[in-house]
Amino acid sequence: MARQEFRGFGGITLRAEVSGFSDDPAVLLVHGGGQSGEAWRGVAEALVQAGRYVINLDLRGHGASDWAPDGRYDFGVFVEDLRAVLAQLAARPTIVGATIGGWIAAAAIGEQGGHLASGLVLADAPPQVDGDAAQRVSFSLQELSEQTDRRQACDPRFLAQVDLQAAAPRITAASADISLPLLFVRGAFSKLTEDDAAPAFCNRHDNVEMAEIREGGNLVAFDRTDLFNATLLEFLERRVPRFLPDYRQGSDARTLRDALGCFATGVTVVTAMGEAGEPVGLTANSFTSVSLDPPLLLVCIAKTSGSLKVIEQASHFAVNVLHIGQQPISNRFARPGDDRFAATPWQRGQFDAPLISGALANFECARHALHDGGDHIILVGQVERAKYEPRRDPLLYFKGRYRRLHFA
Ligand SMILES: Cc1cc2nc3c(=O)[nH]c(=O)nc-3n(C[C@H](O)[C@H](O)[C@H](O)COP(=O)(O)O)c2cc1C
Numbered sequence: 001m002a003r004q005e006f007r008g009f010g011g012i013t014l015r016a017e018v019s020g021f022s023d024d025p026a027v028l029l030v031h032g033g034g035q036s037g038e039a040w041r042g043v044a045e046a047l048v049q050a051g052r053y054v055i056n057l058d059l060r061g062h063g064a065s066d067w068a069p070d071g072r073y074d075f076g077v078f079v080e081d082l083r084a085v086l087a088q089l090a091a092r093p094t095i096v097g098a099t100i101g102g103w104i105a106a107a108a109i110g111e112q113g114g115h116l117a118s119g120l121v122l123a124d125a126p127p128q129v130d131g132d133a134a135q136r137v138s139f140s141l142q143e144l145s146e147q148t149d150r151r152q153a154c155d156p157r158f159l160a161q162v163d164l165q166a167a168a169p170r171i172t173a174a175s176a177d178i179s180l181p182l183l184f185v186r187g188a189f190s191k192l193t194e195d196d197a198a199p200a201f202c203n204r205h206d207n208v209e210m211a212e213i214r215e216g217g218n219l220v221a222f223d224r225t226d227l228f229n230a231t232l233l234e235f236l237e238r239r240v241p242r243f244l245p246d247y248r249q250g251s252d253a254r255t256l257r258d259a260l261g262c263f264a265t266g267v268t269v270v271t272a273m274g275e276a277g278e279p280v281g282l283t284a285n286s287f288t289s290v291s292l293d294p295p296l297l298l299v300c301i302a303k304t305s306g307s308l309k310v311i312e313q314a315s316h317f318a319v320n321v322l323h324i325g326q327q328p329i330s331n332r333f334a335r336p337g338d339d340r341f342a343a344t345p346w347q348r349g350q351f352d353a354p355l356i357s358g359a360l361a362n363f364e365c366a367r368h369a370l371h372d373g374g375d376h377i378i379l380v381g382q383v384e385r386a387k388y389e390p391r392r393d394p395l396l397y398f399k400g401r402y403r404r405l406h407f408a
Contacts, residue, residue, distance in 0.1 A: 006088050008060055008081035010072075015064040016085075019044060020053040025118070025242055026093035029056045030082065030101030032124070032219075033141050033162055036063025036153050042225040043096070043232070050233050051242050055093065057085060059101065061155035073158040075104070075167035082108040086116040094119035094240050096232065098221050099137060100164065103129065103171045110174025119181040119240045121232060123221040127175035127184055127208070128201045134164035175201070181239035182208045185231055187220035209235070264398040267322045269333045270299050270379075271346075271354040272307070272314035279341045279354040280307040283334040285397050286376070287319055295383040296368060300376040306336070308377060312370055317381060318353035321361040323392040324404050329356065330395060350385055360395075361388035 001019045008014045017037055027047050029040040037044075037056035044054045058065040060081055061073055068077070082104050086093070095117050097105040102125025109117050126133060141159050175182075182205075184198055202210040211231045213220050221228045248255060271281035286300035299319060301308050311317050322330055333340050345357035355362045365381025372378075396403040 003064070004055065006057075006085045008065075008084050009077055010070075012060055012068060012081070013066045014057060014060060014081060014085060016055045016057040017044075018053070018055050020048040020051075022053050022090070024051050024053040025236075025240060026053045026055060026089060026091045027236070028085070028089070028093040028095045028117075029054060030095060030097040030105055031057075031059065031062065032099035032101050033137075034062075034154050034159060035098070038063065038153075039098070039222050040096075043221060043229060046225075046229040046233065050236070052236065053091075055089070059104075061158045062153065067155040068157075071157050071161075073155070073161045075107070075162070075164070075170070078104045079107045079111075083113060083116065086113070092116060092118045094121065094236060096121040096123065096221075097125060098123045098219070099125050100162070101125070103164070103167065106171055106178065107167075107174045109180060110177040114179055117180060119183075119236070120178060121183045121185065121235065123185050123228065124187065124190060124219060125184075126186065126198050126201075127172070127178075127182070128197050129164070129168040129171045130197065131165050131168055134168040138162060138164045176205070178205075179207055181235075183232075183235045183239075184208065184210045185220060185228060186210070186212055187223070188212050188214050190220065211235075258399075261399045264396055264403070266360075267326075267330045267395045267397050267402070268299070269320045269322065269329065269356055269359075270301065270307075270311065270317060271320060271356070272311040272317040273348070273352045273354060274310045274314070278310075279346065280310040281320075281333050281340060281354060281356075282307045283330045284319075287321075290380060296380055297363060297365065297383060298378055298380045300373055300378050302376050304375075311379065312367070312377060314353070314367065316349075316351035316353045316364060316366055316384070317379070318349055318355055319363040319365065319381070320356035320359040321363075321388075322356070322395040323358070323360040323389070324395050325392075326356075326359065327395055327402050330402070355387075358389075360392050361386065 001017050004016050004018045006014045031039050037058045040056050044056050047054045061067045095105040102122035202208045213224055213227045265285040267285050268287045269281050270284045284299050290296040290298050332338050346354045349355045349364045351364050363383050364385040365383050368382040369380040393405050
């Protein structure tokens with residue numbers, strides 16, 4: 001078992017115990033209010049034995065995580081913390097949340113966070129929260145705050161502040177927008193939800209399942225861990241199965257292209273000015289920096305490229321790094337036929353090479369060297385001048401498709 005740190009909302013340090021192999025499918029455990037990750041110990045062990053990688057998170061003000069320096073423990077700040085943690089994980093986990101932990105996860109995923117996880121299990125956290133249920137949970141937390149021995153597990157300011165009644169409409173709305181596989185587990189004797197509300201919700205949504213544990217009460221994951229584990233593992237195997245790595249290999253051109261496509265790049269347009277004053281350019285992602293001193297970069301241009309002749313003869317060329325809004329420019333400079341510059345705003349650079357206006361970055365280069373590179377020419381340029389816009393996002397290319405950066 002190891003400890004991992006995450007940066008939560010506002011830079012707070014959150015801590016998790018991680019166990020299992022990081023290549024296995026991840027499960028993120030989120031405990032309830034007034035608890036800590038310690039409560040999940042039996043669940044975490046069963047998950048690791050079943051081949052899952054477990055991240056057992058302590059919420060802010062709980063367990064090993066920092067207490068909020070500004071005393072903020074409102075529902076919204078927990079949702080932001082969780083989104084920040086999810087963005088820092090290498091793989092999209094299934095989240096298993098108990099009571100408030102489940103509701104925090106429902107809001108984080110339901111409010112346009114579907115890309116951050118693979119599935120959601122709500123233990124004792126009905127996806128439709130009525131005000132009465134929320135009040136009952138709030139009351140039980142207030143009771144907790146009066147038990148001195150429990151006080152050490154969490155910051156008492158959390159217990160005094162938590163207002164689930166106010167959060168109930170938000171949780172209910174977010175749950176209805178979750179399209180990931182979702183399992184709601186409740187104890188048959190749970191007093192958190194009306195008997196009919198949860199089954200009705202599950203029936204309305206194809207992705208939602210419900211499991212009732214006969215002997216369970218309000219804290220089914222912890223009171224009846226054995227039965228809870230069986231239900232959880234069955235759901236995971238069926239809806240979020242473990243995948244075996246499926247490597248393709250070979251020496252053929254297709255495998256080579258696909259393997260090279262695993263390297264994510266930005267997208268550039270390489271431009272130069274012809275002797276008769278005609279601008280030429282083509283889309284290229286084979287761009288890389290080479291040296292800082294002297295400042296060198298390179299780009300590989302196919303020997304079949306119609307632009308190559310002009311580019312290799314010009315004393316200067318430019319590399320224009322495209323931003324996320326410039327995908328049409330990338331398409332235009334990759335297609336034969338179009339008058340590429342007529343439809344593209346550009347201006348002459350200091351050394352005459354055409355600069356695409358509004359690009360994320362422009363590098364004006366003197367031709368430094370040309371090397372043979374099989375069916376490509378490796379064009380090395382010495383950067384004379386660079387310009388960039390720090391606030392724009394790049395256009396990305398990965399596995400043959402355009403992509404965008406993702407920040408949570
Ligand atoms: C994302 C992307 C990246 C590309 N990267 C390169 C590259 O690095 N080198 C190259 O020669 N062609 C590359 N191409 C293909 C050329 O842009 C394309 O063949 C273009 O039509 C060449 O124009 P030209 O023949 O007028 O020079 C790329 C195309 C796309 C869509």
